[in-house]
Amino acid sequence: SQKIEQNSEALNIQEGKTATLTCNYTNYSPAYLQWYRQDPGRGPVFLLLIRENEKEKRKERLKVTFDTTLKQSLFHITASQPADSATYLCALAGAGNMLTFGGGTRLMVKP
């Protein structure tokens, strides 16, 4: 069966460090993959989209990699700030551009 796995344990890092979050998937061949940020009690906010033929995508302090051989995407936040604390969701696009979400990883950046 199709599965998307994100580390369910919270990631705690110190301000200024680089946060790296992992998204692994099985039995999928997504056309593209997206990363979203979700704050408590709020809807997700789109961050980045990376297509299957792209290895890396950057936006300001964010970087996403996509390895279709390993079936893995890594999401990096450089020079992390306490304001980056949130839950980060990866989502894979399937047929009809429908998204399937991973369970999310909660990031806590300590000052």
Place this chain on the structure above:
Amino acid sequence: GAVVSQHPSWVICKSGTSVKIECRSLDFQATTMFWYRQFPKQSLMLMATSNEGSKATYEQGVEKDKFLINHASLTLSTLTVTSAHPEDSSFYICSARDRKLAEGEQFFGPGTRLTVL
């Protein structure tokens, strides 16, 4: 960026009553809107895909007669939870895709917290 609104943001109702949640795309036209449900500390689970002018497509395990979806215009979709029960208490989130884009991001609403007593 594109904005999606939801109304109400929260609602408390008695068991057995029906609740309607509205999802609006404010500055773009959305041919397709999606309805998700999220339980505490869990991820978003797609309930149904709503296409303007046609019947919604429901995911496996989602009762179409309980969760009525109407997508009457390119900017409005509604989800009605009929005969709500406490187990329907959840965070309901809609999203919309801009009809001008072939693929890409979904714009999410702020969510509606439903509590059924």
